[in-house]
Amino acid sequence: MPFIPHTEQDIKEMLHTLNLKNTEQLFSExxxxxxxKHYRDFLKPLSEMQVTRLMKARAKKxxxxxxxxxxxxxxxxxPAPVWDLAARGEFMTAYxxxxxxxxxxxxxxxxxxxTMIANLTGMDVSNASLYxxxxxxxxxxxxxxxxxRNSETKKILVAQTLHPNYRKVAKTIATPQDVEFIDIPYxxxxxxxxxxxxxxxxxxxxxxxxxxxxxxxxxIEEADKITDWAHEHxxxxxxxxxxxxxxxxxxxxxxxxxxxxxxxxxGQPLGCPLxxxxxxxxxxxxxxxxxxxxxxxxxxxxxxxxxxxxxVLNLQAxxxxxxxxxxxxxxxxxxxxxxxxxxxxxxxxxxxxxYNAAIKCHQNSHKLKLMLTKSRKIKTLFAGxxxxxxxxxxxxxxxxxxxxxxxxxIQGGFDLSHDYPELGNALLICATETKTDxxxxxxxxxxxxxxxxL
Amino acid sequence: xxxxxxxxxxxxxxxxxxxxxxxxxxxxxxxxxxxxNKPLMPEVSELEVIRHYTTLSQENFSVDxxxxxxxxxxxxxxxxxxxxxxxxxxxxxxxxxxLPENSQxxxxxxxxxxxxxxxxxxxxxxSLAPMAGAQGEFAGVSMIRAYHLxxxxxxxxxxxxxxxxxxxxxxxxxxxxxxxxxxxxxxxGDVDLKELKKKIGPQTAGIMLTxxxxxGVFERQITKISKMIHDVGxxxxxxxxxxxAILGKARPGDMGFDVLHLNLxxxxxxxxxxxxxxxxxxxxxxxxIPFLPIPVxxxxxxxxxxxxxGDHHKTIGHLSAFCGNAGIMLRAYIYLRLLGAKxxxxxxxxxxxxxxxxxxxxxxxxxEVPFIERKASHEFIVSLRKETKQYHITAMDVAKRLLDxxxxxxxxxxxxxxxECLLIEPTETESKQEIDKFVEVMTKIMxxxxxxxxxxxxxxxxxxxxxxxxxxxxxxxxxxWKKQ
Numbered sequence: 001m002p003f004i005p006h007t008e009q010d011i012k013e014m015l016h017t018l019n020l021k022n023t024e025q026l027f028s029e030x031x032x033x034x035x036x037k038h039y040r041d042f043l044k045p046l047s048e049m050q051v052t053r054l055m056k057a058r059a060k061k062x063x064x065x066x067x068x069x070x071x072x073x074x075x076x077x078x079p080a081p082v083w084d085l086a087a088r089g090e091f092m093t094a095y096x097x098x099x100x101x102x103x104x105x106x107x108x109x110x111x112x113x114x115t116m117i118a119n120l121t122g123m124d125v126s127n128a129s130l131y132x133x134x135x136x137x138x139x140x141x142x143x144x145x146x147x148x149r150n151s152e153t154k155k156i157l158v159a160q161t162l163h164p165n166y167r168k169v170a171k172t173i174a175t176p177q178d179v180e181f182i183d184i185p186y187x188x189x190x191x192x193x194x195x196x197x198x199x200x201x202x203x204x205x206x207x208x209x210x211x212x213x214x215x216x217x218x219x220i221e222e223a224d225k226i227t228d229w230a231h232e233h234x235x236x237x238x239x240x241x242x243x244x245x246x247x248x249x250x251x252x253x254x255x256x257x258x259x260x261x262x263x264x265x266x267g268q269p270l271g272c273p274l275x276x277x278x279x280x281x282x283x284x285x286x287x288x289x290x291x292x293x294x295x296x297x298x299x300x301x302x303x304x305x306x307x308x309x310x311x312v313l314n315l316q317a318x319x320x321x322x323x324x325x326x327x328x329x330x331x332x333x334x335x336x337x338x339x340x341x342x343x344x345x346x347x348x349x350x351x352x353x354x355y356n357a358a359i360k361c362h363q364n365s366h367k368l369k370l371m372l373t374k375s376r377k378i379k380t381l382f383a384g385x386x387x388x389x390x391x392x393x394x395x396x397x398x399x400x401x402x403x404x405x406x407x408x409x410i411q412g413g414f415d416l417s418h419d420y421p422e423l424g425n426a427l428l429i430c431a432t433e434t435k436t437d438x439x440x441x442x443x444x445x446x447x448x449x450x451x452x453x454l
Numbered sequence: 455x456x457x458x459x460x461x462x463x464x465x466x467x468x469x470x471x472x473x474x475x476x477x478x479x480x481x482x483x484x485x486x487x488x489x490x491n492k493p494l495m496p497e498v499s500e501l502e503v504i505r506h507y508t509t510l511s512q513e514n515f516s517v518d519x520x521x522x523x524x525x526x527x528x529x530x531x532x533x534x535x536x537x538x539x540x541x542x543x544x545x546x547x548x549x550x551x552x553l554p555e556n557s558q559x560x561x562x563x564x565x566x567x568x569x570x571x572x573x574x575x576x577x578x579x580x581s582l583a584p585m586a587g588a589q590g591e592f593a594g595v596s597m598i599r600a601y602h603l604x605x606x607x608x609x610x611x612x613x614x615x616x617x618x619x620x621x622x623x624x625x626x627x628x629x630x631x632x633x634x635x636x637x638x639x640x641x642x643g644d645v646d647l648k649e650l651k652k653k654i655g656p657q658t659a660g661i662m663l664t665x666x667x668x669x670g671v672f673e674r675q676i677t678k679i680s681k682m683i684h685d686v687g688x689x690x691x692x693x694x695x696x697x698x699a700i701l702g703k704a705r706p707g708d709m710g711f712d713v714l715h716l717n718l719x720x721x722x723x724x725x726x727x728x729x730x731x732x733x734x735x736x737x738x739x740x741x742x743i744p745f746l747p748i749p750v751x752x753x754x755x756x757x758x759x760x761x762x763x764g765d766h767h768k769t770i771g772h773l774s775a776f777c778g779n780a781g782i783m784l785r786a787y788i789y790l791r792l793l794g795a796k797x798x799x800x801x802x803x804x805x806x807x808x809x810x811x812x813x814x815x816x817x818x819x820x821x822e823v824p825f826i827e828r829k830a831s832h833e834f835i836v837s838l839r840k841e842t843k844q845y846h847i848t849a850m851d852v853a854k855r856l857l858d859x860x861x862x863x864x865x866x867x868x869x870x871x872x873x874e875c876l877l878i879e880p881t882e883t884e885s886k887q888e889i890d891k892f893v894e895v896m897t898k899i900m901x902x903x904x905x906x907x908x909x910x911x912x913x914x915x916x917x918x919x920x921x922x923x924x925x926x927x928x929x930x931x932x933x934x935w936k937k938q
Contacts, residue, residue, distance in 0.1 A: 001533050002797040004804045005885040014811045027703050029672045029829050034704045037832030038799045042570050048535045059544035063557035069549045072775050079472050081504050089518025090511035095527050096729040101917040102857050105514035106728035112459050115934040119494040125933045131585040134775035165775045174772030176631035220487050250489050276560055277550030279495025279731035304920040314927045320625035322513035325634040330588040330625035337727030347503045348469045351495040356474040358877045366482050385483040414551050
């Protein structure tokens with residue numbers, strides 16, 4: 001049932017104004033052979049009550065057990081006010097803030113967002129968001145090519161410990177513009193980027209190095225050393241970070257002697273529900289000297305004709321609606337509402353709660369690691385510290401193990417065997433602050449049972 | 455404007471019930487990896503957060519609060535139950551890597567939506583992967599590129615884009631590695647075929663077209679254009695950002711297009727969120743199916759699955775970490791179920807009726823409508839070039855004055871080829887009475903242009919802030935808050 005308010009009388013009067021007999025005449029310019037009368041009758045219209053019943057039945061099918069899957073999407077507690085506020089019609093049903101005087105709510109919120117992201121990452125400026133963490137890698141690579149005047153190539157070194165799908169997306173986005181991505185292998189003992197492998201590129205012209213902290217395996221990279229190595233070799237550093245983790249781990253602005261140059265990541269942990277993988281948002285911040293090469297919207301503070309402070313879409317000359325084919329990116333609509341939700345999320349938690357959440361994630365994950373590896377059949381694959389994810393190797397094929405765990409109400413983790421076949425039966429497990437000691441025990445017990453069964 | 459939230463901070467204040475209490479702060483990570491400072495974040499109470507962002511929200515115009523005839527943006531009503539039902543806990547809690555046995559509800563919705571959208575556009579291939587319109591465009595032109603390359607046809611380096619096209623079209627073509635060649639539009643609003651003929655050849659990879667165009671008229675020569683492009687070996691890309699005008703009336707697949715994207719956040723009722731998130735699925739003809747972005751939702755004998763293999767062996771690749779903006783797709787699915795095929799048929803009819811009615815009324819009120827001889831699509835153009843010359847007011851002045859009357863401004867200065875233009879799109883969800891009120895306001899404004907143009911030049915007057923200085927914003931960039 002469409003949302004059309006017209007009464008018969010309205011239609012009559014409107015057609016009269018147009019001097020038409022019927023609405024069909026409105027379509028007289030569409031060539032006859034292209035006209036359809038109606039769609040194949042695929043589905044009957046439903047009322048809201050009927051659609052509610054339908055969707056509840058569908059949702060029921062997706063009910064699942066305790067979630068210990070991470071791999072780029074993390075279950076965190078989202079305070080009630082976050083979506084109560086973000087879902088207000090005034091935020092949710094506004095367009096991109098082109099008319100600044102009618103959009104101060106969105107504009108100021110995003111200005112505050114930019115401030116929080118810049119401070120969180122230790123950078124000078126932030127944009128208003130990108131689609132997600134994965135596409136941000138592609139955009140950051142293209143940005144690095146614009147920003148690094150010391151490099152004449154388009155070669156980007158990418159740690160193999162970066163999320164496999166982030167690497168794939170970056171390739172889709174940036175290779176048409178001749179960007180070359182080169183994977184840097186990881187150290188098989190530590191599961192972190194091998195400095196030795198990196199050093200093999202010492203005599204090549206490299207535009208940028210991409211590393212993820214904590215990395216895809218949950219491990220902690222030697223970010224200081226990698227950053228210094230990159231800068232010694234005239235390459236920029238693109239840091240891919242988890243926004244909650246960096247309240248505990250060193251922020252990219254403090255990496256090495258000079259700090260990372262461009263910081264990106266997925267903002268999902270900051271108030272976006274798991275929701276089947278999106279919408280989330282990509283964040284991007286950078287050092288002052290590079291901000292004019294940034295893609296996407298940026299909000300700036302200014303004044304009105306009476307000198308009162310206010311906010312506008314800034315530096316639009318970089319963007320597609322002005323520069324067209326020469327724009328820094330084609331991005332137009334970004335993930336504004338998700339950035340709005342994250343601003344409210346960060347305001348509610350503040351620095352202290354974000355830090356406590358990070359610690360609790362780490363502690364829970366560490367506890368679970370100890371519980372699971374009590375069994376002689378389960379070993380952690382890598383030595384070294386982890387944040388809130390870790391990798392175990394198991395006797396049984398990972399997918400068999402996962403479906404068995406699922407039957408015991410545990411979503412056990414992410415199967416690494418497709419993306420990293422060299423690791424054998426490897427499982428990536430995550431525990432966040434949402435898990436209680438009982439939840440962790442439930443996982444350990446389910447694992448015991450499953451091992452006995454298989 | 456309100457104070458920035460950081461200015462409300464009091465050292466040590468917090469939202470107490472949101473604190474996670476720790477038994478100890480013990481961690482198993484060496485100090486050298488740890489952060490040594492606290493990032494600057496607000497120190498405020500929960501109530502302060504709520505008041506601050508509630509107040510800010512009230513400084514926005516939105517579809518829920520105002521008539522919002524922003525051309526090319528399709529600001530229709532976003533049914534509230536879309537958000538309510540997409541927020542059912544099982545949908546919100548579903549991890550993107552959940553096992554298929556825990557995902558059949560979501561996947562069935564997505565699979566059914568693919569089927570419906572294919573019927574709507576008249577094409578057999580579809581991927582829901584792109585996260586917004588511009589990414590859908592990029593996917594589409596990348597598929598064109600991959601198609602030519604797969605046939606070892608390496609000389610096709612150019613994409614044709616009409617001068618009326620949205621800025622993302624040329625930007626997306628560049629990102630996909632093409633050179634952009636512009637073609638002109640004739641005074642009647644259709645593409646200049648003589649010029650097009652001169653510009654196409656063995657170097658042409660394809661053309662990007664919107665139909666109806668951004669001028670708000672249907673491209674009547676579309677079948678000819680399709681033949682011309684196909685004859686030189688090129689492909690046709692359809693920018694389906696706004697499908698509102700042709701819902702139930704015509705299908706891009708029938709017009710000869712090979713690939714397209716749709717903006718679910720325009721035609722299919724999902725909200726714009728003050729700048730996203732959107733969703734931009736791509737559809738294509740049979741020969742382009744192998745090139746579709748992955749993953750794609752499929753139905754196997756036993757269950758629905760998310761697939762990255764099989765038919766799409768020549769895929770352009772992944773576009774997002776997971777499966778696109780799933781929550782937006784779920785909302786669009788609910789919208790499609792509410793309307794059904796019959797309801798969709800009527801969307802095009804009433805979007806077009808409202809647009810033509812408003813066009814006629816504004817023309818009667820003395821506004822220049824450059825394409826008044828044509829039928830309007832879901833949107834139309836008004837030009838203020840005469841008023842600019844005679845009274846020294848601009849399209850922007852009119853836009854700002856509309857805000858004083860509580861109406862959001864139409865799109866201004868787009869498309870670029872019509873000077874001092876307003877692009878107006880009322881959508882099908884506005885009533886005749888609401889449109890009549892807008893006509894009244896525009897009539898008043900026409901009177902003001904002639905009698906008190908200064909009122910317009912200094913507008914807006916009734917908003918919390920007066921006209922903002924964008925030149926200063928660019929000259930002295932202030933992009934993050936700092937303690938004074």
